[in-house]
Amino acid sequence: MTQRPLLGATPPMGWNSWNTFGAQITESVVRETADAMVATGLRDAGYEYVVIDDFWEADERDAGGRLQAHPERFPSGIAALADYVHGQGLKFGIYSCAGTHTCGGRLASYGREEIDAQTFADWGVDYLKYDFCYRPFGADGPTLYRRMAQALRATGRDVIFSACEWGINEPWAWARQAGCHLWRTTGDIVDNWKSIRDIGFGQAKMASYGGPGGWNDPDMLVVGMRGKGNVAEGGCTDDEYRVHFALWCLLPSPLMIGCDVRAMDTFTSELLAHPGLIAINQDPAGLPAWNLNGDENHWDWKNFQLWARHLADGSIAVGFFNIHDENTHKMVVGWETLSLDPRRKCRVIDVFDDEEVCITDVSFAINVAPHSVKLVRLVPILD
Numbered sequence: 510m511t512q513r514p515l516l517g518a519t520p521p522m523g524w525n526s527w528n529t530f531g532a533q534i535t536e537s538v539v540r541e542t543a544d545a546m547v548a549t550g551l552r553d554a555g556y557e558y559v560v561i562d563d564f565w566e567a568d569e570r571d572a573g574g575r576l577q578a579h580p581e582r583f584p585s586g587i588a589a590l591a592d593y594v595h596g597q598g599l600k601f602g603i604y605s606c607a608g609t610h611t612c613g614g615r616l617a618s619y620g621r622e623e624i625d626a627q628t629f630a631d632w633g634v635d636y637l638k639y640d641f642c643y644r645p646f647g648a649d650g651p652t653l654y655r656r657m658a659q660a661l662r663a664t665g666r667d668v669i670f671s672a673c674e675w676g677i678n679e680p681w682a683w684a685r686q687a688g689c690h691l692w693r694t695t696g697d698i699v700d701n702w703k704s705i706r707d708i709g710f711g712q713a714k715m716a717s718y719g720g721p722g723g724w725n726d727p728d729m730l731v732v733g734m735r736g737k738g739n740v741a742e743g744g745c746t747d748d749e750y751r752v753h754f755a756l757w758c759l760l761p762s763p764l765m766i767g768c769d770v771r772a773m774d775t776f777t778s779e780l781l782a783h784p785g786l787i788a789i790n791q792d793p794a795g796l797p798a799w800n801l802n803g804d805e806n807h808w809d810w811k812n813f814q815l816w817a818r819h820l821a822d823g824s825i826a827v828g829f830f831n832i833h834d835e836n837t838h839k840m841v842v843g844w845e846t847l848s849l850d851p852r853r854k855c856r857v858i859d860v861f862d863d864e865e866v867c868i869t870d871v872s873f874a875i876n877v878a879p880h881s882v883k884l885v886r887l888v889p890i891l892d
């Protein structure tokens with residue numbers, strides 16, 4: 510018997526409609542997005558799933574009890590749209606909710622898990638984001654997510670199952686066992702510095718729960734939104750988007766693009782498709798990053814964050830994040846804290862520039878401007 514590949518072996522990568530389009534999503538936007546993912550090289554960079562979030566649903570189920578697409582915004586129906594997306598060499602995702610209604614008040618899957626899972630499978634769905642609104646009192650997360658996971662599995666189709674319960678019942682402790690491949694650890698991200706900082710650097714406590722087959726999900730990317738769209742709340746600078754993307758790559762977190770990929774500027778498309786950053790995110794070992802300046806009580810936790818992660822090839826990725834509002838800071842990493850022999854010489858590679866900075870032992874220090882990041886890979890030189 511041939512072995513089926515592990516679903517979600519590395520963090521899922523794709524695009525989701527919510528951050529930019531919210532309730533305005535249409536089938537033509539989804540088609541154009543699939544086209545743009547091919548044309549801009551995002552598909553070839555590894556972004557695979559095109560996911561429609563809430564508001565694709567019609568007001569009523571059909572005579573057979575099946576969910577249907579909104580007749581004005583998705584007139585061709587979901588199966589045709591999934592075919593189109595598959596035709597572009599991409600995979601197709603959709604959204605529902607564990608309660609009776611979605612968070613946008615549309616029809617959802619509580620008590621209809623089997624028929625909905627079968628409908629999704631029949632349409633060619635490869636990814637299901639499953640929200641947590643309007644659940645009956647007393648219905649707990651593990652039960653509701655397990656039910657839908659079982660229903661999806663019973664269809665025989667490989668479907669990535671994305672739990673969106675906002676981290677309220679510590680899903681990192683149970684969602685993997687409940688059959689989820691990723692689970693939100695936080696409330697909704699918005700497009701500004703405070704949101705990416707607070708969500709991103711709040712990931713230390715659950716970091717060790719993520720790994721091949723099941724990932725912590727600190728929500729979708731706002732990179733490139735530039736203050737436009739459904740969750741736009743001020744926007745970020747280029748440096749802040751770099752901090753956001755570098756941290757999501759390092760954690761590692763799912764990479765679901767939220768901007769309008771039909772209209773990206775060069776900065777955005779180059780950042781999102783950066784091969785060195787994506788390689789760190791998709792590292793086959795899937796080990797978690799850890800925060801080297803310890804817990805939230807550390808004296809400088811609010812200003813400077815040092816994160817590191819062991820990679821499959823024996824190198825170590827280190828992110829130097831300066832989250833102070835004004836001061837440039839010299840940040841240092843010592844080999845000792847990375848479980849490296851201090852005498853071990855390492856090549857220090859700047860990941861953004863793809864350039865060797867130096868060869869050194871003991872420690873490495875670098876100046877980091879406010880609201881910005883330096884990301885290096887330490888490659889031990891073995892003698």
Ligand code: GAL
Binds near residue numbers: 641673
């Ligand atoms: C929220 C969820 C968002 C989006 C929205 C749709 O609960 O966190 O990511 O899916 O619902 O209504």
